[in-house]
Amino acid sequence: MAHLDDIIARVDATIAAGVIAPMNELLIALSDDAALSREERYEQQQRLRVAIAHHGRHHREEAEHKAEARREHLTSGGTIL
Numbered sequence: 001m002a003h004l005d006d007i008i009a010r011v012d013a014t015i016a017a018g019v020i021a022p023m024n025e026l027l028i029a030l031s032d033d034a035a036l037s038r039e040e041r042y043e044q045q046q047r048l049r050v051a052i053a054h055h056g057r058h059h060r061e062e063a064e065h066k067a068e069a070r071r072e073h074l075t076s077g078g079t080i081l
Helices: 002-017 020-031 038-074
Strands: none
Touching: 002 020, 002 038, 020 038
């Protein structure tokens, strides 16, 4: 169980950092981890997949919000400033 605890801690830290590249790297590394059972590996990979999906959704929503705010600012009063 010590190895699984280490993996869980790594997954937690990687998700907390919120950077996609390390999440993808760990996702791939877990595929080759023979010390974990199939179920344990799947569970940790699924946590990473969900975090990646949420990060992408959040990024897209934030970009859309910024674009809308910029559009409103540029067209305030019906004229382009």
